[in-house]
Amino acid sequence: MNSLILKNSDGIITDSKIIAHMFETLKANPGDVFKCTILDQGLCLGTIESLTKSECKLKLSEISPAQPQWFNLVVGISRPQTTKKVLEHATTFGAKKIHFFKAALSEKSYLDSKVFESAECEEHLLAGLSQAAIYGSLPIVKTDKYNPADSYADIPQKFILDLNATENFLDLSSSINFDTPVTLAIGPERGFISEDIARFHAAGFKSVKISSSILRVEHAIYSAVSQLELIRGRY
Known part of the structure; x- marks a missing residue:
């Protein structure tokens, strides 16, 4: 704490x-x-x-402003244990919004997990906020039974993690404006299928590759956000 x-x-x-x-x-x-x-x-x-x-x-003491939360996540729903890690650690990194949804290979029942009940969800978010010690608000948490890519069509600078991508964040760094939230789409434990990715592409998401390895959901989030933080140069 x-x-x-x-x-x-x-x-x-x-x-x-x-x-x-x-x-x-x-x-x-x-x-x-x-x-x-x-x-x-x-x-x-x-x-x-x-x-x-x-x-x-x-x-x-006198209250000083917290740092602004700076990215949004759109995540294919995974097991409750994975979801707990995403809630807590994404909050620590500075998530502004965490949007879970049923991807093609997600288990639908995971959306009914107790982790999304108000008290338990808040517990994980508060733990993440306490760990960070630089942000001041809890991220918005949303769940969706369908792929929500279309609802992000008008949102700028959005990316989907894709093993088949040919560009990485360093390649795209000159075009990223960190004064505006970055939105990241990450697949569930079994990954995105081509139809999932196509739907995000149609909504304007750009594919990026963060590793040649197949990463766990939470590790993909940590890796992607860490790479963005390095480019952002907050340190």
């Missing part, structure tokens, strides 16, 4: 999991200072004024 997540700016934490983490892992005491993320408001430092087993009261 790199940042304490607060849902408002009153500086009071009553979430039993966070308080347990502060006692058991962080060994927190009054006077200790932690990074804080106030949802949809920004970032600050919080100094512990009091800490009990049921409540932590923080004195918050």
Whole structure:
């Protein structure tokens, strides 16, 4: 937990999991200072004024703006365990939106997974946001029974990961504007079939290759976003 997540700016934490983490892992005491993320408001430092087993009261510093989330994912639905990783780690990387859908080779029942229930989904998103400690909002999460490529037709700079592509992100770097979100389409565990890819191409997605290896869904996301971050030069 790199940042304490607060849902408002009153500086009071009553979430039993966070308080347990502060006692058991962080060994927190009054006077200790932690990074804080106030949802949809920004970032600050919080100094512990009091800490009990049921409540932590923080004195918050001035709130500073969080960094803007900078990419969208359109992901073929996969097993719940994979979905949990995508939710958490894509949030850490700075996902603005995560759109899961049933690709041709996806198992339809995965869309009914409990991972998409409000409380569980939020838990994974909050864990990712806490890990990042630089973003301030939870990404939008959406599910779809059909390929949603058409709905992205008017969105600029969109790419589909494709083993058969002849270009990579470095080849295309001069045309990517990081002031505008980048949208990435990634296949499910069994991959995209040609019809899936054709539909994305028809909506204006450009094929890119990020590796010669066949990657797991979550690894493809990490690899693609890492390559984009390097080009983006945020460091």
